Amino acid sequence: MGRIGGRTRANGALLIAAMLLVSPDAANATDNDQNAPRLTELSLEQLGDIEVTTVSKRPEEVWRTAVAIHVITHEDIRRSGATSIPEVLRLAPGIEVARIDSDHWSIGVRGFGDQFSKSLLVLIDGRSIYTPLFAGMYWPAHDALLDDVDRIEVIRGPGGTIWGADAVSGVINIITKATAETHGALLSAGAGNIDRGTGALRYGGGNGRTFDYRVYGKGVNRSAEHHADGAAFDEWWTTQAGFRTDWTPGPGNTLTVQGDVSKGSHGQRVSVASLSPPAQVALDGSLHAVGVDVLARWQRDFTATRGFRLQAYVDRTSWLAPHFGEQRNTIDVDFLHHATLAARHTVTAGVGARVSPSRFIQQVPTLDFTPRVQTDSVYSGFAEDEMALVPEHLWLTVGSKIEHNNYTGVEVQPGARLLWAPRPGQSAWASVSRAVRTPSRIEDAIASTSYSTTTTVPIFLRVTGNPDFDAERTVAYEAGYRARVASQVYVDLAAFHNRHRGLGSFGLGSVTVEQTPLPVHAIVDVLYVNGVSGRSDGFELSPEWQPRGWWRLRGGYSYVRFDLANTPGSIDVNAVNRYAGSSPHHQVRLESRLNLPGGAEFDAAYRYVSALPAQKIEAYHTADSRVGWAVSPRIEVSLAGQNLLAPSHAEFGHNLPQPVGIARSVYVEVRWWRANPWHGLPSAAWPPRPRSQ
Amino acid sequence: MARSALSRLAAATALTVICTFTADAQPAPRSEYEIKAAYLFTFGKFVDWPPRPARDESAVTICVLGADPFGPVLDATLAGATIRGRKVSWRRLTGPEDAAGCHIVFVSASEERRVSTIVPALNQLGALTVSDMPQFASHGGMIQFVTAASRVRFEINLLSAREAGLTVSSELLRVASAVRNGAGPGE
Numbered sequence: 114m115g116r117i118g119g120r121t122r123a124n125g126a127l128l129i130a131a132m133l134l135v136s137p138d139a140a141n142a143t144d145n146d147q148n149a150p151r152l153t154e155l156s157l158e159q160l161g162d163i164e165v166t167t168v169s170k171r172p173e174e175v176w177r178t179a180v181a182i183h184v185i186t187h188e189d190i191r192r193s194g195a196t197s198i199p200e201v202l203r204l205a206p207g208i209e210v211a212r213i214d215s216d217h218w219s220i221g222v223r224g225f226g227d228q229f230s231k232s233l234l235v236l237i238d239g240r241s242i243y244t245p246l247f248a249g250m251y252w253p254a255h256d257a258l259l260d261d262v263d264r265i266e267v268i269r270g271p272g273g274t275i276w277g278a279d280a281v282s283g284v285i286n287i288i289t290k291a292t293a294e295t296h297g298a299l300l301s302a303g304a305g306n307i308d309r310g311t312g313a314l315r316y317g318g319g320n321g322r323t324f325d326y327r328v329y330g331k332g333v334n335r336s337a338e339h340h341a342d343g344a345a346f347d348e349w350w351t352t353q354a355g356f357r358t359d360w361t362p363g364p365g366n367t368l369t370v371q372g373d374v375s376k377g378s379h380g381q382r383v384s385v386a387s388l389s390p391p392a393q394v395a396l397d398g399s400l401h402a403v404g405v406d407v408l409a410r411w412q413r414d415f416t417a418t419r420g421f422r423l424q425a426y427v428d429r430t431s432w433l434a435p436h437f438g439e440q441r442n443t444i445d446v447d448f449l450h451h452a453t454l455a456a457r458h459t460v461t462a463g464v465g466a467r468v469s470p471s472r473f474i475q476q477v478p479t480l481d482f483t484p485r486v487q488t489d490s491v492y493s494g495f496a497e498d499e500m501a502l503v504p505e506h507l508w509l510t511v512g513s514k515i516e517h518n519n520y521t522g523v524e525v526q527p528g529a530r531l532l533w534a535p536r537p538g539q540s541a542w543a544s545v546s547r548a549v550r551t552p553s554r555i556e557d558a559i560a561s562t563s564y565s566t567t568t569t570v571p572i573f574l575r576v577t578g579n580p581d582f583d584a585e586r587t588v589a590y591e592a593g594y595r596a597r598v599a600s601q602v603y604v605d606l607a608a609f610h611n612r613h614r615g616l617g618s619f620g621l622g623s624v625t626v627e628q629t630p631l632p633v634h635a636i637v638d639v640l641y642v643n644g645v646s647g648r649s650d651g652f653e654l655s656p657e658w659q660p661r662g663w664w665r666l667r668g669g670y671s672y673v674r675f676d677l678a679n680t681p682g683s684i685d686v687n688a689v690n691r692y693a694g695s696s697p698h699h700q701v702r703l704e705s706r707l708n709l710p711g712g713a714e715f716d717a718a719y720r721y722v723s724a725l726p727a728q729k730i731e732a733y734h735t736a737d738s739r740v741g742w743a744v745s746p747r748i749e750v751s752l753a754g755q756n757l758l759a760p761s762h763a764e765f766g767h768n769l770p771q772p773v774g775i776a777r778s779v780y781v782e783v784r785w786w787r788a789n790p791w792h793g794l795p796s797a798a799w800p801p802r803p804r805s806q
Numbered sequence: 807m808a809r810s811a812l813s814r815l816a817a818a819t820a821l822t823v824i825c826t827f828t829a830d831a832q833p834a835p836r837s838e839y840e841i842k843a844a845y846l847f848t849f850g851k852f853v854d855w856p857p858r859p860a861r862d863e864s865a866v867t868i869c870v871l872g873a874d875p876f877g878p879v880l881d882a883t884l885a886g887a888t889i890r891g892r893k894v895s896w897r898r899l900t901g902p903e904d905a906a907g908c909h910i911v912f913v914s915a916s917e918e919r920r921v922s923t924i925v926p927a928l929n930q931l932g933a934l935t936v937s938d939m940p941q942f943a944s945h946g947g948m949i950q951f952v953t954a955a956s957r958v959r960f961e962i963n964l965l966s967a968r969e970a971g972l973t974v975s976s977e978l979l980r981v982a983s984a985v986r987n988g989a990g991p992g993e
Contacts, residue, residue, distance in 0.1 A: 152844035153887050157852075157981040160845055161959045177873065177916065263940075293944050364946060365922030414922045451919075504900070505873075537877045600837060 179510065179530035179542035181207065181269040181593055181607035181653065187290075190259055192706055192716045194739035194753025196308050196333070196780065198287065199252050201259070203720070204704075205267035206669040207607070207653040208283075209696050211725070211765035214773040215307065215338045215347035216253040216379040219695070219765045222269050222283030223609060224649050224673045226696040226725070228767045232550045232585070234272065234280035237287045238371060239447075240408050240426050243279055245469060245489045246439055248553030253379040254402040254430065256353050258313055258329045260299055260784075263290040269653065270609060271548030271589045274528035277465075277493050277514050281548040281587050289371075292317055292325035292359045298787045305753075305780030310334045323361050330354040337380070339761035339774035344382070346397040347773065351377030365414035372407035382768065383436045386479045386564040389630050392571045393564035398435035405429045418453035438474030443467065449495075457504070461512075462496040471554070479562040482554060482578070489554075491518045508532045520552040521584045538597035546591075549584040556582045556617060556641040570626070571634045576619070579640040586614045601659040608652035615643030618679070618688030644683025645692060649675045663708035671700040694727025695765075712743035714751075728766030735762060749784045839876050841958045842951055843883040846910055846936060849949065850889045852975035853910075853934050853967075860906040860931075867907050868896040869933075871924065872914030902927040913937040913947065921945045929970040936960075943986055948972070952983055959983045 152160070183205040195201045199218040203210045209226045211219040220230040229249030235242050242255045265287050272280035295317035303311040311333045319325030332352040337345030355373035362368075378399040386393050406428040414420035428443040449463035470488040475481050497512025513527035528546030558578040565572045593607035620642035626635050651673035658666045675693040679685060701721040708714055721734040735758045741751040754777070756762065761774030850866045857863060866889045870876060880896060887894040897908075902924045905911055911933045917924055918939045925946045928935045935942075938951035943963040948970070950961045961984040967974050979985050 151883075152840065153847045153883060155844065155848070157845075157848055157978065160841055160848060161957055161981065291941055291944075293941060361944070364926055414920065416923050418920065420919075537874055 177508075177532065177534065177540070179508075179532040179544055179593075180272075181591060181609070183207075183267045183269075183605075183655065185265040185267065187263055190262060190265070192714065192739060192741070193718070194716070194737060194751070194755065194780065196259070196303070196311060197252075198256065198259075198265075200755075201265065202267065202285065203702075205265075206605075206655040206702070207269040207651075207671045208267060209671075209700065209722070211722075211728075211730075212338070212775045213765040213767045214381070215335050216349040216381070217347075217767065218252050219767070220250065220252075221696050222267075223611070223651055223671075224675060224696040225282050225692065226765070228765070231553075232279065232281040233283050233285065234276055235285045235287070236276075238289055238408065239410065239424055240406060240428060241443075241445070241467075244430075244441070245551075246441070246471070246554050248279065248550060248555070251402075251432075253349060253351065253377060253400075254375070254404060254432070256331075256333075256351060256375065257287060257289060258315060258331050258353075258355075260301070260313065260315060261289045261295060261327070261329060263288050263294075269607065270544075270591050271526075271528070271546045271587060273526035273548030274497065274512050274514055274546055275495065277491065277495075277516050277526065278518060278524055278549050278551045278584070281550045281585070289357065292319060292327045292357050295327045296325070299784065300786070301782060301784040303780055303782035305778055307336055307338065307755075307776060307778040308333065308780045309336050311782070319359075324358070326356065326358040328354070328356045339776040341771055341774070344397065345380075346382040347380045349377065349379040349399070351375060351379075351402075365420070367412045369410045369412070370408070373404070375402070375404040377402045381434070383434070384563070385436055385477045386562050386573060388479075388562070388573065388627075388634060390632070392567065392573070392634075396435045400432055400434035403431045418459075419451070421448065421450040423448050433474065434476070436477050437480055438476060439471060440474070441469060441471040443469040457501045459499040460496070461499075463494070465491075465493045465495075467491045473554075481560045482558045483560055484558065487554065487558065489519055491516055493517070506534055518551050520557055520582075521549075524549045524551065524584060539595070541592075541594045543592040544590075545588070547586070547588050549586050551584050552582045552641075554578075562636075565637065570632065573634060573636050574622075575636050575638050577638065577640055579620075579642065582617070582641045583615055583643050585616050585643065588612045603657040605655045605657075606652065609650065611649045613648065613677070614646045615680075616645040616677070616688070616692060617641055618644035618683055618685035620644065621682075621684065642683060644680050644685055645677050645688050646680050647675065647677030649673060649677075665706040667702075667704040667706075669700070669702040672698065674698055691727045695725055697723040697725060697732075699723040714739070714741040716741075722764070725765070728772070730763055730766055730772065733762045733764070734758060747785055747787060751782050751784075753780045753782070754778065755780070837879070838953060838958050840879050840883065842912075842938065843876055843880045845951070845958065845960065846880075846912055847884060847887055847889070847894060849934060849936065849978070850894070850910060852978040854973040854975075855909055855934075856932055856971040858932050861909065862895075862907060863892075865893050865895045866909050868894060868910045868912070869899050869905055869908035870896075870912045870914065871899045871902065871905065871917060871928075873916035874898055875914055876912075905931055905933060908933045910934045910936060913939070913942070915939040921947070925966075929966060932970050932972065934967070934972060961986065963987075 185201060185204050189204055190201050193201060193204055199210055199220060202208050202220060207223055209221045211226055213219055213228060219226045219228050221227060222233055225232055229247045231249040235250055237257055242250060244251060268284040272284035276284055297317060299315040301313045313331040315327060315329040317327030334350040337347045353373060353375040357371035360368045378401050380399050383396050384393055385396055406426060408426035410424040412422045425446045431440045432438055445467040447465040451461040453459045468488060468490045473482040473485040493514055493516035495514045497510060499508055499510045501508055510530045513525060515525050517523050526547050526549060530544040532540060532542045534540040556578060557580060560577055562573050562575045565574045590610045595605045597603050619639040622637040622639040624635055624637050626633060653671045655669045673696060677689050677692055679689060704718045706716045716739045719736045724730060724732045735756045737755045738757060739751060739753040741749060743749050756775055756777045761776045763772035764775050766772045846868050884894050884896050899905055905928055911928050913924060913935060915938060922945050925935055935947045936949040937947050942950040943961055946966045948963050948967045952959050952961055960982055962979060962982045963986045965987050
């Protein structure tokens, strides 16, 4: 904004825009700077009636952050028509969201799409939902009321320096609103062909100053996606309820306590091998999940430049599927202190501990863990110094996390980031960082047998966990540039070059022929090893343009390529192909968001995803659309259609030989709320009166 | 009734079409910070400050604390402006300790982490504190911008203003989207 040449003209134009809104009679006014009053001559009411663009409404920290970050706002979520967190993540550049079936997603950041969404750290209000069982995310078991979500910060690239091991390819921070912002009642209900029935209820209150609270409950029932053979094994439902309280006994002193309980049943098809005929059966069943979590966070700011945050949570999950079960309790304590020293140094330091005892429940003879009972633990320390080399313009941040885990011992994850902001609305950054993904329980302790093929005898693959499996290590070189290139045009560019060492693969197999149980069969024994190394490169370009106050356009192009190879002694070419071929090399996304007269909204998004050869998925393109209408200040009705360009398309091949088709879907939702006036929409019919006197 | 609704819809559609087809003549609505800059100035008309020794009372001083989101917009808006015969001056601050002469302080969202200590310091100085960061009024800030339906409006924490010795005109309270008065949420 504020290109000098266009100033006076722009002011006049603004006035015309204002007059158009204030009085339609002014539509014929011409661009006349002399006669148009200045903005400073308008009354308070007139100022409040001018439509504005909010393209600059990015959290200011984004400009001051030397990482590739994209913030999905509450408004973005609402207008996407998405009904689950994984679907919302499609809004961020550089993220590959592939829906495997109705209740499973492969989510990768800058490549490494995987059914377990490995190497990605996801936090809900500071609580990690990453599981050490398979070093990834089990998406259907974790949810939040999307209406409560204030924003989702999606960070591409390693976050290990701050967040520690497992934040290798990216970090996703889901942050819910403070309770002072959710006063009042909210009721929503929806129905559709995939989202068969959804309902949510929220109530919040408090004094808006020292104590506020909210409680919520939601339920979702989703149907199966498209199955050519009619086997609708992926139907599922979840219910969840929770609360949050924020208590502020004094300035700079806030205690937040929140918690959730959830229960769900997630349909899936699993292949189970048996050494006796039949060698393999497909079991259709459900994973039953129960989750309970409670978190407390104490934020204390002593002065403008010194404060701390102490957070602790307990998280209990219990999963029981046809082929396995696991019970896990996680206790996590985290302390962070920040202080500005000697004016130019802001030092942040912290310590943390996480202890996570778990018990594996064997359901079938061919899948087990040794030992079944294990306690995972991580103890960490972290320090970072942000140095203002040139105040307000050039910063260097250097820091490291040092942690000890029960698999690989001590891991060091240093990083250095340089940020240059020559003027407001423009910044460039570069960074080097190191991140590690520590082994999962699968790589460490699994004992699984799966059917491979039959030649003269049936052949089985027996995978055994390898206690010597080492951490996967990545060094990332990144650079980025952000600029408001014109008053309503914003561009964000980020590029990366990652060097990977010791990615997981299978080691050389040894074959034994066994007589018992009959029939005679061959077993190929393999171990997990760190057998793949190499590099990945790519970039993401995300422009945003707001041609009108009521019309916003966004684009995104993401590119990634891989140059991976087996390390000497490893011949698992499949692993190389799987890493390189399970993520799209090209992704394109285009979004339009239109505010229409009469409280209506029309939003559309198009996306193109290139082929995933390792998953036998062809390139596809599809589109989503949403129409919303504020029937009254308290009621909103919306109709959302997703995957509209084809009856169905497959996005990931986990269920090969017949990948599940992701169906075209339609979803209608009605939302009713009785907002608290304090944070409700301004309304002319409701003159506020001061309460005093 | 139905007819009038229909004609209003037609008028609204016509207006949209006009806006669309006169695109070259009329650049887009302006950024929210242009409006916020105008608000900062306009607030000055509706507030009376207690005299303070550190302040130059012949001028009304508007200050921006933290990363400046306005850029040249602030200078363009305030250049040559006067409030009740007093000229308007403005400056940018790096910390609350520089705010001694300020009548109005806009606290940038970049200071969110420190808001709980900045606000009491500014209130102590008798400055009108304004911000667009969420929760600003909950932290004792006096005026919080709220952007809803693409329009910038504001909420007032009257108690904070009174405690700082400011007199806020009833006109400002009338236009505010919400008035909070310490003990509880606005009604």
